[in-house]
Amino acid sequence: xxxxxxxxxxxxxxxxxxxxxxxxxxxxxxxxxKILENNYEHLKIKVGAPIKIKKILxxxxxxxxxxxxxxxxxxDINEILxxxxxxIVVELMGGETPAKDYMLEALKRGKHVVTAxxxxxxxxxxxLFDQAELSHVDLLFEASVGxxxxxxxxxxxCLATNNISEVMGIINGTTNYMLTKMTNEGMDFDTVxxxxxxxxxxxxDPTADVEGLDAARKIAILASxxxxxxxxxxxxxxxxxxxxxxxxxxxxxxxxxxxxxxxIAKQDDLGINVRVHPLLLPKDHPLASVNDVFNxxxxxxxxxxxxxxxxxxxxxxxxxxAVTADILxxxxxxxxxxxxxxxxxxxxxxxxxxxxxxxxxxxxxxxxEDKPGVLAAIAGVLGEENVSICSVVQKLKVxxxxxxxxxxxxxxxxxxKKALKVINEMPIVDKVCNxxxxxxxxxx
Amino acid sequence: xxxxxxxxxxxxxxxxxxxxxxxxxxxxxxxxxKILENNYEHLKIKVGAPIKIKKILxxxxxxxxxxxxxxxxxxDINEILxxxxxxIVVELMGGETPAKDYMLEALKRGKHVVTAxxxxxxxxxxxLFDQAELSHVDLLFEASVGxxxxxxxxxxxCLATNNISEVMGIINGTTNYMLTKMTNEGMDFDTVxxxxxxxxxxxxDPTADVEGLDAARKIAILASxxxxxxxxxxxxxxxxxxxxxxxxxxxxxxxxxxxxxxxIAKQDDLGINVRVHPLLLPKDHPLASVNDVFNxxxxxxxxxxxxxxxxxxxxxxxxxxAVTADILxxxxxxxxxxxxxxxxxxxxxxxxxxxxxxxxxxxxxxxxEDKPGVLAAIAGVLGEENVSICSVVQKLKVxxxxxxxxxxxxxxxxxxKKALKVINEMPIVDKVCNxxxxxxxxxx
Numbered sequence: 045x046x047x048x049x050x051x052x053x054x055x056x057x058x059x060x061x062x063x064x065x066x067x068x069x070x071x072x073x074x075x076x077x078k079i080l081e082n083n084y085e086h087l088k089i090k091v092g093a094p095i096k097i098k099k100i101l102x103x104x105x106x107x108x109x110x111x112x113x114x115x116x117x118x119x120d121i122n123e124i125l126x127x128x129x130x131x132i133v134v135e136l137m138g139g140e141t142p143a144k145d146y147m148l149e150a151l152k153r154g155k156h157v158v159t160a161x162x163x164x165x166x167x168x169x170x171x172l173f174d175q176a177e178l179s180h181v182d183l184l185f186e187a188s189v190g191x192x193x194x195x196x197x198x199x200x201x202c203l204a205t206n207n208i209s210e211v212m213g214i215i216n217g218t219t220n221y222m223l224t225k226m227t228n229e230g231m232d233f234d235t236v237x238x239x240x241x242x243x244x245x246x247x248x249d250p251t252a253d254v255e256g257l258d259a260a261r262k263i264a265i266l267a268s269x270x271x272x273x274x275x276x277x278x279x280x281x282x283x284x285x286x287x288x289x290x291x292x293x294x295x296x297x298x299x300x301x302x303x304x305x306x307x308i309a310k311q312d313d314l315g316i317n318v319r320v321h322p323l324l325l326p327k328d329h330p331l332a333s334v335n336d337v338f339n340x341x342x343x344x345x346x347x348x349x350x351x352x353x354x355x356x357x358x359x360x361x362x363x364x365x366a367v368t369a370d371i372l373x374x375x376x377x378x379x380x381x382x383x384x385x386x387x388x389x390x391x392x393x394x395x396x397x398x399x400x401x402x403x404x405x406x407x408x409x410x411x412x413e414d415k416p417g418v419l420a421a422i423a424g425v426l427g428e429e430n431v432s433i434c435s436v437v438q439k440l441k442v443x444x445x446x447x448x449x450x451x452x453x454x455x456x457x458x459x460x461k462k463a464l465k466v467i468n469e470m471p472i473v474d475k476v477c478n479x480x481x482x483x484x485x486x487x488x
Numbered sequence: 489x490x491x492x493x494x495x496x497x498x499x500x501x502x503x504x505x506x507x508x509x510x511x512x513x514x515x516x517x518x519x520x521x522k523i524l525e526n527n528y529e530h531l532k533i534k535v536g537a538p539i540k541i542k543k544i545l546x547x548x549x550x551x552x553x554x555x556x557x558x559x560x561x562x563x564d565i566n567e568i569l570x571x572x573x574x575x576i577v578v579e580l581m582g583g584e585t586p587a588k589d590y591m592l593e594a595l596k597r598g599k600h601v602v603t604a605x606x607x608x609x610x611x612x613x614x615x616l617f618d619q620a621e622l623s624h625v626d627l628l629f630e631a632s633v634g635x636x637x638x639x640x641x642x643x644x645x646c647l648a649t650n651n652i653s654e655v656m657g658i659i660n661g662t663t664n665y666m667l668t669k670m671t672n673e674g675m676d677f678d679t680v681x682x683x684x685x686x687x688x689x690x691x692x693d694p695t696a697d698v699e700g701l702d703a704a705r706k707i708a709i710l711a712s713x714x715x716x717x718x719x720x721x722x723x724x725x726x727x728x729x730x731x732x733x734x735x736x737x738x739x740x741x742x743x744x745x746x747x748x749x750x751x752i753a754k755q756d757d758l759g760i761n762v763r764v765h766p767l768l769l770p771k772d773h774p775l776a777s778v779n780d781v782f783n784x785x786x787x788x789x790x791x792x793x794x795x796x797x798x799x800x801x802x803x804x805x806x807x808x809x810a811v812t813a814d815i816l817x818x819x820x821x822x823x824x825x826x827x828x829x830x831x832x833x834x835x836x837x838x839x840x841x842x843x844x845x846x847x848x849x850x851x852x853x854x855x856x857e858d859k860p861g862v863l864a865a866i867a868g869v870l871g872e873e874n875v876s877i878c879s880v881v882q883k884l885k886v887x888x889x890x891x892x893x894x895x896x897x898x899x900x901x902x903x904x905k906k907a908l909k910v911i912n913e914m915p916i917v918d919k920v921c922n923x924x925x926x927x928x929x930x931x932x
Contacts, residue, residue: 079649079791086716089835090648186646192792194638194646202630202638204534205523205812272530330798333777347523347809348636348799354774355795365791368649382826391533 062091062375063098065124065155066115067146068137072160072187073100075364076134077113080371091372092379099124101137121146125153132374134367135159144168151175151183156383158370160187160363166261166277169268173388180384182377184370189262190215190339192362193355194369199269199343200389206345208270211309215262217337217357218246218253219285219305224335227293227302233286245337255284256305256320263307267318270343271311273394281319281399288322292409292478295437295449296324301407302332303480310402315395317402324407324451324482400458405434405482407451408460410467411474414446418472425466426452429459445474451482506535506819507542509568509599510559511590512581516604516631517544519808520578521557524815535816536823543568545581565590569597576818578811579603588612595619595627600827602814604631604807610705610721613712617832624828626821628814633706634659634783636806637799638813643713643787644833650789652714655753659706661781661801662690662697663729663749668779671737671746677730689781699728700749700764707751711762714787715755717838724751725763725843732766736853736922739881739893740768745851746776747924754846759839761846768851768895768926844902849878849926851895852904854911855918858890862916869910870896873903889918895926 064080066073080087080095088094097115105119116123121142124130133150135157137143144164147157152175159165164172165188176183186196190213199208214220218240225236237254240246252258260282267275285305296303301324309318325332330352334340339357344350356362377383412418423433437449452460460479468476508524510517524531524539532538541559549563560567565586568574577594579601581587588608591601596619603609608616609632620627630640634657643652658664662684669680681698684690696702704726711719729749740747745768753762769776774796778784783801788794800806821827856862867877881893896904904923912920 075791083649083651086835087649090833192789193795194642194797197646198638198642201817202641202813203809204816205527205531206809207527328777330777333772333774345636345809347519347805347812349803349806351637351797351799353638353795353797356793359793361791362793365647365650365789368791369646372648373645376829377826380826380829382821382824382829385820385824385826389534391530 061094061096062131062378063096063129064132064134064371065127065130066097066100067121067124067133067135067143069100069102069117070136071360072363072367073136074112075360076136076367077115079364079368081113087372091375093375095371095375098130099127125149130155131378132156132158132371134371135161136367137161139163140167147172148175151179151181154179154181156182156374156378158184158367158374160185160367162188162258162261162265166264169265169276170274170388170390176384176387182374182383183387184373185265186370187363187366189265190341190353191355191357191359192365193339193341193353193357194366195266195341195353196269198353199266200386203343203345203348203351206347208343208345209311210344211263211266211270211341212331213263213266213307213339213341214304214331214334215307215339215341215357216253216259216305217339218250219259220334220339221245221337223285223288223303223305226288226290227297230290232290233288254286256282259305259307259320263309263318263320266307266341267309267316268390270309271316271392271394272389273316273392274390275309275316275318275396279318279396281321283321285322287478288480289478292407292480295409296407298437299435299451300327300485301325301482302327304331304334306331311394314397314401317397317399319399319402322480324480326483326485329483400461402457403454404457405452405454405484406460407449407480407482408464409477410448410450411441411477412446412448413472413474414440414444415472419448421470421472422448422467425470426463429455429463431455431459431463447477454484505538505540506575506822507540507573508576508578508815509571509574510541510544511565511568511577511579511587513544513546514580515804516807516811517580518556519804520580520811521559523808523812525557531816535819537819539815539819542574543571569593574599575822576600576602576815578815579605580811581605583607584611591616592619595623595625598623598625600626600818600822602628602811602818604629604811606632606702606705606709610708613709613720614718614832614834620828620831626818626827627831628817629709630814631807631810633709634785634797634799635801635803636809637783637785637797637801638810639710639785639797640713642797643710644830647787647789647792647795650791652787652789653755654788655707655710655714655785656775657707657710657751657783657785658748658775658778659751659783659785659801660697660703660749661783662694663703664778664783665689665781667729667732667747667749670732670734671741674734676734677732698730700726703749703751703764707753707762707764710751710785711753711760712834714753715760715836715838716833717760717836718834719753719760719762719840723762723840725765727765729766731922732924733922736851736924739853740851742881743879743895744771744929745769745926746771748775748778750775755838758841758845761841761843763843763846766924768924770927770929773927844905846901847898848901849896849898849928850904851893851922851924851926852908853921854892854894855885855921856890856892857916857918858884858888859916863892865914865916866892866911869914870907873899873907875899875903875907891921898928
């Protein structure tokens with residue numbers, strides 16, 4: 045039995061639908077239509093007014109979908125922008141163009157915008173929020189990071205009184221799936237990429253995922269929310285997983301680590317540092333057991349301490365879960381006359397600093413000649429740049445050559461780079477095989 | 489540099505403080521004062537108005553704290569209830585009486601209420617929400633479950649379009665600390681309880697924690713939110729950890745499980761079932777690696793799939809993080825004139841069903857005579873109640889007696905109870921040592 049949430053005497057016109065224009069009718073769009081149609085009655089009660097998709101913009105009418113909805117399929121954006129009955133525009137086209145222009149125009153016309161678009165939000169967030177403020181409308185984007193995982197609203201509201209020092213996340217499902225396969229089944233990068241593409245987890249052009257750009261957009265968005273200062277994707281350093289070999293994964297395992305592609309946003313005395321790169325995580329770190337296509341975001345605040353948010357970072361229904369939650373919130377604001385209640389939360393200007401200034405421990409894998417004094421010589425070069433060695437693994441390969449794996453103590457990025465340049469030219473060193481950052485183990 | 493979040497022409501009186509009356513000045517209250525005082529300027533910008541604690545109610549004035557705040561310390565509740573400048577009452581006294589009466593009276597007088605009180609919210613939620621609706625004020629309680637972990641708002645808003653089938657949580661830090669110690673260090677219950685009391689993790693009367701009552705209150709609150717139907721602590725079954733022996737933990741480990749005290753709320757064709765009991769969790773379950781005083785809440789929704797929220801479930805600053813986030817939200821509602829925007833979300837009436845009707849797999853540890861046919865006889869009795877055995881471990885003890893550990897397939901609770909009654913009276917059975925529910929491993 046449903047009961048009314050309204051008080052006696054309060055009049056809400058339950059017949060007055062809140063109408064939506066949906067831009068894009070792909071995977072997530074289909075999920076949004078399913079949720080809104082299947083839960084129509086319940087959502088009406090929750091919000092205090094019915095929510096209905098009136099029009100759906102598609103690129104070509106041949107892409108019209110099944111009979112999931114009686115919404116009108118349109119191919120001209122103006123059919124939605126010019127329609128004064130449409131109060132909420134839900135943008136699920138993806139990409140920068142024309143999505144950003146459509147959103148900006150919708151905001152200008154006083155329509156609320158809900159989007160899952162990380163490309164646009166990580167680059168044009170300020171411009172869009174400025175317009176939303178001017179127009180006194182909502183702009184929500186929970187689905188832009190972490191799929192269905194609640195993370196935007198928790199950062200904006202639930203952790204709003206914390207000074208957040210760090211956000212670290214596994215925020216790209218494709219690469220996490222690939223690294224999990226490489227770790228558990230010993231598959232190499234190319235094999236696992238082909239498999240991920242066959243399963244639909246990786247796109248035919250996998251660049252944005254495997255090069256870390258997708259994660260860079262998401263960590264820029266999270267950094268803006270966590271630190272209350274605008275950070276764009278252009279402020280983020282991105283390094284992907286193409287160079288991760290099965291050997292690296294095996295050495296990491298032996299040393300008590302797993303390799304993950306993480307987005308990191310840190311705030312310290314220098315300012316804000318935002319980056320995406322592979323990382324050796326101690327195997328008891330909460331993020332270390334996040335496997336397959338799952339995502340998780342780890343947040344450190346001065347009051348709350350360590351928290352983590354875990355779930356499916358992509359897919360039709362998880363992403364639609366986040367999009368429809370935003371739609372509900374906008375609809376509630378419409379019903380309560382409280383639109384633009386929480387808009388941009390970037391109240392501060394804070395500088396970002398480049399990767400060269402960042403500090404991290406490092407895993408360094410070298411192929412060297414197998415003779416006395418080699419380790420000492422290498423340690424000497426590292427020492428000149430103040431790089432101290434924390435642990436060493438050494439394995440005989442072929443013909444008097446040895447693979448040498450070093451883990452350093454934390455050191456400035458530029459120091460490691462300088463030392464590696466020298467090491468690379470030492471006659472006893474055949475090759476610097478790989479260099480990967482390391483999250484230090486907690487002191488027992 | 490701070491910038492204004494307000495538009496040109498919009499006038500917000502930044503001198504008009506939103507004043508708070510704080511009930512209780514213990515650990516969490518001190519944390520709330522610290523956060524509000526230390527972040528006064530920033531929170532003013534975030535909310536659009538300054539937030540100030542005007543008065544603090546204490547039991548005895550000798551409990552007056554340091555110079556953290558210039559709030560007036562009072563011992564008479566009417567000094568707060570009668571003060572029309574106080575718009576928000578923050579209740580941190582704990583316990584049912586007089587906290588519930590004070591909250592109800594504050595709501596009646598049109599004051600917003602923020603509380604961390606699980607005792608009251610799990611029992612009198614409906615009464616308080618009805619009054620909040622009548623008075624058109626907010627009633628927020630993020631800190632009542634999971635300390636600093638954002639879970640109430642995510643369930644109310646971020647997952648609002650999901651049909652949630654299950655919530656499972658490690659929501660009592662004291663018992664999780666104890667079980668972690670027992671698991672990692674082989675300590676027995678009494679030793680670890682004494683240690684937890686010495687460290688201040690367990691109270692001198694540990695009943696509410698170790699008997700599962702504290703967790704029962706929290707899972708009742710989570711069930712109400714997850715299923716949109718009122719569930720009270722009286723609907724919840726509670727079984728604690730007093731009977732968990734080191735032997736059980738060792739057998740569980742051998743079989744690939746860890747033992748945790750969990751709160752479970754399930755929704756199925758029978759209705760809603762809410763319970764707290766020890767559970768053998770497969771060691772790769774996301775909750776299995778939640779250790780020490782950490783809490784985590786696992787939520788399954790039809791759209792979002794599996795999500796988890798992790799963090800510190802208690803303590804001065806984590807709990808104050810949640811309380812102050814609620815205060816911010818109430819203050820924003822005051823500024824935007826949107827008070828009572830989201831109140832009770834229990835729109836449905838759904839029946840609860842008792843533990844006897846619930847279905848679970850079971851771990852059964854027996855001491856039996858070591859002779860042929862014993863296992864067959866026991867399996868026969870179980871079979872008569874449709875209880876099938878999934879795995880068996882058998883270990884010779886002393887004098888021709890054997891410890892027999894069975895894990896069953898899922899079966900109705902009352903079936904297991906009936907079979908155990910028969911088994912307990914079999915001459916070949918010395919003792920039914922322990923019976924613990926088991927979360928089944930996923931099929932590979």
